[in-house]
Amino acid sequence: MLIYTHPACLQHDPGRAHAESPQRLHAVLDALRGLPQERMEWREAPAASRDQLAMAHTRRLLDAVLIEPLSFPHQLDADTVMSQGSAQAALLAVGAVLGAVDAICGEHPDTPARQAFCAVRPPGHHATMSTPMGFCLFNAVAVAARQAVLIHGMERVAIVDFDVHHGNGTQAIVEHDPRILYLSSHQLPLYPDSGGADERGVGNVFNAPLPAGADGEAFRRAWRETLLPELDRFQPQLILVSAGFDGHWLDPLAGLLLKEADYAWIARELLSAADQHCGGRLISTLEGGYSLSALGSSAAAYVEAQLSR
Ligand SMILES: [Zn+2]
Known part of the structure; x- marks a missing residue:
């Protein structure tokens, strides 16, 4: 399994009191380093280019x-803030997923690995085509899905999103594109208050909203x-995953009651679908998760389930 990360992802600093802190990435990296390393190959994330971003984003975004703004911190909306290192971190967060797509889906793969986990930040699934929002600057999974379609010629790419928040940005970017499927479970009502079961795109969007207090059984x-x-x-040719771990019962920003075992379960289910449909091609990237201890243990459970099949 490929693990993409970059130390510069720690340089995005939205402020001391902000939930989306550099410590989140430290927690994930520490937990992943605690897993057996034999089947993990660590890679430095490349930076996405402007042309790559333009596959899913407008020039305005x-x-x-x-x-570069005149001064930092630079507030993009009520909870989306940029520091000096934010733009580079955001380019690397997208580049990680693109690097994984190219490594795993390219014509001449340089690795036998078929799964990847991108330990990067800032997260991405709230960023729309033209608007950064909800801690997110660029939408990495949406750009990566387009990369798979436009550069690697795929006809069916699935995006799976189990972050506790609805990936409104991802849905908005792909909902008119039948080559890309978007599947999401999330708490509703909760920020950004979209993701009702009636939102169906062009038949390529499926939302499963869960009420506050829903547990692992309801999630499964x-x-x-x-x-x-x-x-x-x-029948996807590639599965991309917005892997947010803020559905954990300890998470301070939401009210689902998931446990580490639920993240291991979804990892096994997705891997089994990837094995069945697309030669195991399963690429996940970190989205939310704001309890540092639960984030580390949940991400590790998710990755370990893919290593130990
Ligand atoms: Zn979230």
């Missing part, structure tokens, strides 16, 4: 993030009965 039922059958029907 690129300028908002990449043109939503995936087993509603979302995974759609993944099977779609």
Whole structure:
């Protein structure tokens, strides 16, 4: 399994009191380093280019993030803040997923690995085509899905999102593109308050909202009965995952009751779907997760389940 990360992802600093802190990435990296390393290959994330970002984003968004402001901290919305190192971190967070797509889906793969986990930040799934929001600057999974379609010629790419928040940005970017499937479970009502089951895109979007207090059993039922059958029907050639761990019961920003075992379960289910449909190609990237201890142990459970099959 490939693990993509970059030390510069620690340089994005939205402020001392901000939940999306550099310590989050330290927690994930420490936990991943504690796993057996034999089947993990660590790689330095490359930076995404402007042309790559333009596959999913407008010039307005690129300028908002990449043109250096007069001063820092630079507030993009009520909870999305940039520091000196933020633009570079955001380029690397996207580049990590693109690097994984190229390594695993390219015509001449340089690795036998078929799974990757990108330990990067800032997260991405709230960023729309033209607007950074909700801690997110660029939408890494949306750019990566387009890369798989436009550069690698794939006809069916699935994006799976189990972050506790709805990936409104991802959905908005792909909902008119039948080559890309978007599946999400999330707490509703909760920020950004989208993701109702009636939001269906062009038949390529499936949302399974969960009420506050929903536990692992409800989460697994939503995936087993509603979302995974759609993944099977779609027969993806690649599965990209917005892996947010803020559905954990300890998370301070939300109210689901998931445990580490639930993240290991979804990892096994997704890997089994990837084995069945696309030669095991499963690429995950870190989204949310704001309890430092739960984030580390949940990300490790998710990765370990893929290592130890
Ligand atoms: Zn989240």
